[in-house]
Amino acid sequence: xYKFKRIYLPEFIEYLQKTYFVFAPVKSxxxxxxxxxxxxxxxxxxxxxxxxxxxxxxxPRSEVLFTYDEDGIKTPPKREKPAALxxxxxxxxxxxxxxxxxxxxxxxxxxxxxxKDPYWIDKYKDCLLxxxxxxxxxxxxxxxxxxxxxxxxxGSDIFVVKGEVDYYLKGITPKGKEVLAGxxxxxxxxxxxxxxxxxxxxxxxxxxxxxxxxxxxKDKLGKIWDDPLWDxxxxxxxxxxxxxxxxxxxxxxxxxxxxxxxxxxRVRLWDACMFQLFTKEASGHNPRSNxxxxxxxxxxxxxxxxxxxxxxxxxxxxxxxxxxxPVNMDIREIIKQILDHKIEKKDK
Amino acid sequence: xxxxxxKIKELxxxxxxxxxxxxxxxxxxxxxxPMFIKSEADAEKVIFDPTCRNNLATYLTKDKRRLGKDYEKxxxxxxxxxxxxxxxxxxxxxxxxxxxxxIGVPCHGVIEKKxxxxxxxxxxxxxxxxxxxxxxxxxxxxxxxVPLHDVLSDxxxxxxxxxxxxxxxxxxxxxxxxxxxxxFKVVDDFEAKSSxxxxxYIKDEYSRCIRCYxxxxxxxxxxxxxxxxxxxxxQWIGKTPEVTDNIIFHLIRNLHLAGRCVDxxxxxxxxxxxxxxxxxxxxxxxxxxxxxxxxxxxxxxEKPAMATYxxxxxxxxxxx
Numbered sequence: 001x002y003k004f005k006r007i008y009l010p011e012f013i014e015y016l017q018k019t020y021f022v023f024a025p026v027k028s029x030x031x032x033x034x035x036x037x038x039x040x041x042x043x044x045x046x047x048x049x050x051x052x053x054x055x056x057x058x059x060p061r062s063e064v065l066f067t068y069d070e071d072g073i074k075t076p077p078k079r080e081k082p083a084a085l086x087x088x089x090x091x092x093x094x095x096x097x098x099x100x101x102x103x104x105x106x107x108x109x110x111x112x113x114x115x116k117d118p119y120w121i122d123k124y125k126d127c128l129l130x131x132x133x134x135x136x137x138x139x140x141x142x143x144x145x146x147x148x149x150x151x152x153x154x155g156s157d158i159f160v161v162k163g164e165v166d167y168y169l170k171g172i173t174p175k176g177k178e179v180l181a182g183x184x185x186x187x188x189x190x191x192x193x194x195x196x197x198x199x200x201x202x203x204x205x206x207x208x209x210x211x212x213x214x215x216x217x218k219d220k221l222g223k224i225w226d227d228p229l230w231d232x233x234x235x236x237x238x239x240x241x242x243x244x245x246x247x248x249x250x251x252x253x254x255x256x257x258x259x260x261x262x263x264x265x266r267v268r269l270w271d272a273c274m275f276q277l278f279t280k281e282a283s284g285h286n287p288r289s290n291x292x293x294x295x296x297x298x299x300x301x302x303x304x305x306x307x308x309x310x311x312x313x314x315x316x317x318x319x320x321x322x323x324x325x326p327v328n329m330d331i332r333e334i335i336k337q338i339l340d341h342k343i344e345k346k347d348k
Numbered sequence: 349x350x351x352x353x354x355k356i357k358e359l360x361x362x363x364x365x366x367x368x369x370x371x372x373x374x375x376x377x378x379x380x381x382p383m384f385i386k387s388e389a390d391a392e393k394v395i396f397d398p399t400c401r402n403n404l405a406t407y408l409t410k411d412k413r414r415l416g417k418d419y420e421k422x423x424x425x426x427x428x429x430x431x432x433x434x435x436x437x438x439x440x441x442x443x444x445x446x447x448x449x450x451i452g453v454p455c456h457g458v459i460e461k462k463x464x465x466x467x468x469x470x471x472x473x474x475x476x477x478x479x480x481x482x483x484x485x486x487x488x489x490x491x492x493x494v495p496l497h498d499v500l501s502d503x504x505x506x507x508x509x510x511x512x513x514x515x516x517x518x519x520x521x522x523x524x525x526x527x528x529x530x531x532f533k534v535v536d537d538f539e540a541k542s543s544x545x546x547x548x549y550i551k552d553e554y555s556r557c558i559r560c561y562x563x564x565x566x567x568x569x570x571x572x573x574x575x576x577x578x579x580x581x582x583q584w585i586g587k588t589p590e591v592t593d594n595i596i597f598h599l600i601r602n603l604h605l606a607g608r609c610v611d612x613x614x615x616x617x618x619x620x621x622x623x624x625x626x627x628x629x630x631x632x633x634x635x636x637x638x639x640x641x642x643x644x645x646x647x648x649x650e651k652p653a654m655a656t657y658x659x660x661x662x663x664x665x666x667x668x
Contacts, residue, residue, distance in 0.1 A: 029556050030462060030622040046470050051621060052558065061558065062588040136488065138472050139376070207488075236382045238410055240562035242620045256587045269587050275561070277578045290411060326566045326618035327402060328374040328381035 002186040003166040003193060010040040012167075013086065015183050020084035020128060023057050025050045034085065043087065048138055049318060053248030054092050055099060057083055058123045059270075061245075065119065065255070067265040082126035090152035091143045091318035093131045095248035097155040100124055101310055102251055119268070128179060131156035135200055137207045140319030142332055144211040148316065150204035163196050212336060214303075214313070220338060221304040225296070229341050233299075233334055234292035236327045237274070243321035243329070244272035244298070249314045252278070273297045299334060350394075352425070352453060352519050357391040359423060365449055368423035369407050371400040377476040378459055382407065396425065396519075398478060398496065401458040402566065403612040405433035408443050409571035422448055427455035429503075429612035431512030432645025433568035436608060439645075439652050442571065452512035454520045457496070457504030459483075460613070462622050464499055467492060502626060503613030506531045514648055532634045538627055550628075554598055555591040556621050563615035563625055564601060569608040569644075576600060602628045607636045607653030610645045 004012065016022050026035040027044045031051035037043060064076045088096075103120035134141070134150035143149060153159040157176030161168040168189060171177030180186060224230075244250040254271035258264055271278060274295075279288045288294050306314035315331075322330050352370075359365045372383035372393045380399040385391050404424050424430065431450055437443040464473060468485060475486040484493045497505075504510070508531065511522040530536075538546060561577070564570045576584050577597055585600075586593040611633060615625045636642045640661060642653040 029553070030465065031556070062590065139474055232384075235384050235411075236407075238406065238562075238565040240565040240618070241560040242562045242618070245558050245560045246620055254587065258586050258588065267588055269589070272560075275578075276574075322375065324562075324620035326562050326614075328376070328379045330375040330381075333375055 001189045001193075002169045002171075002180055003163070003189050004169070004183070004185040004187070006162070006165060006167055008185040009167065011185060012183060013037070013040040013043075016084045016086070016128070016179070019081065019179075021079065021081045022084050022086055023054070024086040034087075045087070048134060048136060048141075049089060049092075049320060051320075051324075052246055053095065053318070053320065054085055054088060055095065055248050055251070057085065058096070058120055058127070059099065059103070059251060059253075061270050063119060063268045065266045065268055067263075068259070069263045078122050082128070083123065084128040084130065086130050086132075088129055088131045088156070089134055089318070090131055090148055090150065090154070090156075091141075091316040092248050093129050093155045094146075094148060094152070094316045095318070096124075096129060098249055098310070098312065098314065098316070099251055128157045128175065129155065130158045130160055130176075133159070133161040133200070133204065135162065135204050137204060138319060138323075139209065140322045141208065141317065142211070142319060143317035144208050145214055145332075145335075146313060146315070146317050149208065151201045161197055161200060163193070163200065166193070168193060168197060212332070212339070214335070214339075217303050217335065217339060218307045220341075221300055223343055224338070224341065225300070227341070227343065229338070230292050230296045233337060234290075234295035237291040237295045237329055238327055239274050239276060239291050239294060240326065241270075241272035241274050242324045242326065243331075244274055245270060246320040246324050248318055248320070249302070249316065273301070295329075299331075299338070303335070350396075352396055352451070353391050353394050355451065355517060355519065356385060356394055356423070356425075357388045359449070360385065360391055361388055365421055365423040367419045368394075368425070368449075368451070369404045370394040370425040370451075371396060371402070371404070374399065377473055378461065378464060394425070396453045398457060398459045398483075398500070400427070401460075401501070401613065401617045403430050403433055403568045403610075403614040405430045405437065406566060406568040406571075406614070408434070408437060408448065409568070410565070420447075423451055424448060425451045425453055426512045426515065427453060427458075427612075428507060428509040428511050428513075429610045429645075430568075431514050432509065432610040433612065435514050435645040435648045436569065436610065436652075438648050439650060440608075445648065450512060450515040450517070452515035452518035452522055454518075454522070455504075455510045457500035457507070457510070458613070458617075459496075459499050460501035461617060463501075465622075467494065467499065501613045501616065502534065503611045503616070506533075507611070509646070513646070532630060534627055535631045535634050538631070550595065551591055553623055554594040557589060557594040557598070557623060558621060559587075559589040559594065559597065560620060562618040562620060563623075566614040566618040567601075567605075568612065568614070569605050569610070570601065598625070598628065602632050605629060606632050607640070607642050608644050609633055 013022055021036050023034050024037050024043045025032045026042050032044050032047045033050050033052050034054040034057055066073050066075050103117040106115035137150050153172050157173045159170045159172055169180055171180045252271045252273060254269050256267050256269060258267055280286045288297060302314040356368050368385040370383050370385055371380040373395055374381040378399055382402050382404055434448060438445050471487045473485045473487055477484040481496050482493055483496045506528055508525050508528055585596050609629045636653055640653050
């Protein structure tokens, strides 16, 4: 484990900028979002979680796939340097690894090479994920439901803890270790530092609400697809896309052609299973015609279908959807409701 | 148990109503949640306090199966603005007055999350207490007590009809029109700016829109089966969340709400990125007031402003 004085953060950012485009939480209006920074002064450290997750660095809200005109088709220029993300949280780091499974590593599919998304891979492949420990988790955080926690290093290249005077840094992957080794201002930590880290971690852990055991969740969901419980759960959903758009793991997209005359572009945009239009067919038929069907889809995808395909949940407990939902559909309560639900035996 | 809970319990147990839409405690201190009450036990969980910011009327039109098919008659707990939305539905032939049972509650305004955020500088509120006219917010390292007035939504501060004028039952004594100062101050201030300043503000604000459509979906007045932004043949608007298309979405929504917005503030509180959505809606409301002396949702027998014509209307926008 290494450390450097907090005053050296600007230098560390500059050091990263030699190899990377550095992205970090930046204030945008009243909100905080991951944006590319030119100087460390732009970093907003006041919030625990950014409003919109960092997924948009690799999977932008709208992304031009190609443009066309009379001369032919052009693909947009690639990012010149890979991205380094400063100020990630453990939940977001794990989310990016999950999304990478979807876009670049669909190992469960028999035709696995067919499902490699070049747009994601280009932006993601050499990225550096620097996770910062959460010293002050929110009441909406529930990463501990997924065997994670405020100090979880999983998936990080470098793990950082902000101490009283120092940043403590740990290289996790070979890439992360190499980056740390190249920065001159680092020193080795001493026993006193380890003490501080332990205290910080125990304080952070004490802020977390007790976790819910999700051991039975996947199987339970498999049995209640047509249960009236969904009417109860889905009734108040108003079918906006706020939850999906702030979610670090939701990754559904739409493709839209925007052109005029001989010129135009094909764009990939975020989409959400909460929208009525998402499943509407050309005939006019909509297999998920109401909010109840759509809410069920969102829950089933995250905690059942995805587990079938990837052996993990499509959720890391960041709590953003809990905070933004206009009608307080709290996914934690929905999960508890499902786990507590007694399945009535059907007469056949 | 409160009087509201008792009344709902009574209405459910004597089968006057088989569904009442109300508010219950949310999962966070400053948030309530819409509740669909079908049993006496549910009725005991109903609350009404300054966290009840959702406009519940929206549920009458959001899911068309609900009214008439699933339930004969639905009860709704209404603030002044919710009741105005129901009146609007009746005037627009979306709901028959006899299909809904309105339970009025005395409203003294609801809390706006952005004001709380500004007050606590973004720190999380873990506990709130409202005593009289004061609210106390507690977090891990702070405790702040301010007049409740300071954190109420701008819509509430400029609201002339806090209590339902149309109701079947009222808990307490309904107030009629109350006096407010500077109802359109936000518009007047904005109009006083130069056109460049106004355009810059609108551009900056709407460039942050992520097009999640939370504003549209919570809005009681937005009930089209298919919104123009969702139509793709023809496609009226680019789906990309870029500033030009964002502005088109919001401005068209503003115009579609002419004479229909009740200024309930639901869009403002729903926005996950805290856009100032009120200013343009209020501008349109002001125009309707000045040109047609029309305020949405006040008179159940009145025709909707955009569905009627009077010879003495100001027509200077056509005649120059």
